[in-house]
Amino acid sequence: MTENSTMTFETETLQKHMVKCFIWMFVGLAVTALVAYVFIATGAISEIMFQATYASGMSLSLVMLLPLFLQLGVVIYLTSRLEKMSVMTSKVLFIVYSIVTGFTFSFLPAIYGLDNMFLAFGFTAVLFGSLAVIGGTMKLDLTKYSSLIFGALITLVIISVVGIFLNIGTLDMIICYAGLFIFLIITAYDVQKIKRNYEYARSSSEALEKLSIYGALELYLDFINIFLYVLRILGKKK
Incomplete structure (x- = not known):
């Protein structure tokens, strides 16, 4: 086999x-969209919100935090055990x-409205697709700047937590635009x-595999993450 054929x-x-x-x-995005649609269309999410907030006494914020903690647990387990787990297990965890x-x-339409969600999805698809192409074709090696990108992400998380307690509208909008910019860079980096x-x-x-x-x-x-930041920006401009 020649060198050219090997490269091809x-x-x-x-x-x-x-x-x-x-x-x-x-596939993951399709599953997420389908599950959200089922919960919204069947009214199951409203029933869950009622049972959780009124029947059990839990606040809505706590109800929304529970699946977020579960999501974080799945990501940590998948990334830390990837080498040892089977291919099937990694696929199941992703699903x-x-x-x-x-x-x-499925909670989001009640907060931002379906119109904003569809508009945010359209903007996200364009932004994500553009940065994915840029990341795959650009000559600059972003992986050399992994420490800088990770530092920016940690800074964003810290500022976001501080912003929750300060509750300043201008700061929150700055966080949204900064988060959007950082995750656009991370998209190119991940490609x-x-x-x-x-x-x-x-x-x-x-x-x-x-x-x-x-x-x-x-x-x-x-x-x-790009979708959520775009959605927050559109929601605040509404």
Whole structure:
């Protein structure tokens, strides 16, 4: 096999791996949307909110925090145990995460309205798609700046927590735009990270299969966070 044919084979394999990551991301988004729709259309979310807030005495904020903690637990477990778990287990956990997120998202129409949600989804799809293409084609290696990007993310989290207690409208809007910008950069970074991880694991089909789920989860989280920041911006402008 010549050098040129070897390079072509590797490029096609990388493309196939990238496509698999995005397909799994779309599967996760579809599951989330379907679960949210079922809860909203059947009125189940209203019943859950009533039972949780009135019958059990829990506040709505606490009800919404429970699935968020479950989501965080699934992400931590999946990322920390990826090498040891089976491919099937990683896929199941990813779907479970998508389902829990769908339940969480079923609360959003009552807060922001369906019109804003559809508009936010459209903006998110354009923004996410643009940065994914940029990340996959740009020559600048963003993975070299992982510490800087991670630091910006931690700073955003800290400021967001402080913003909750201060409850200043202007600060919250700044946080939304800053969060949107940071996750757009992270989207491009994660696309490059998928390509870098492929280089490390291309000799193992099982490792690549697991990494396709891990890559899909990262892209899924990027899309979800961009969507939430766009939705908050649109909700405040309403």
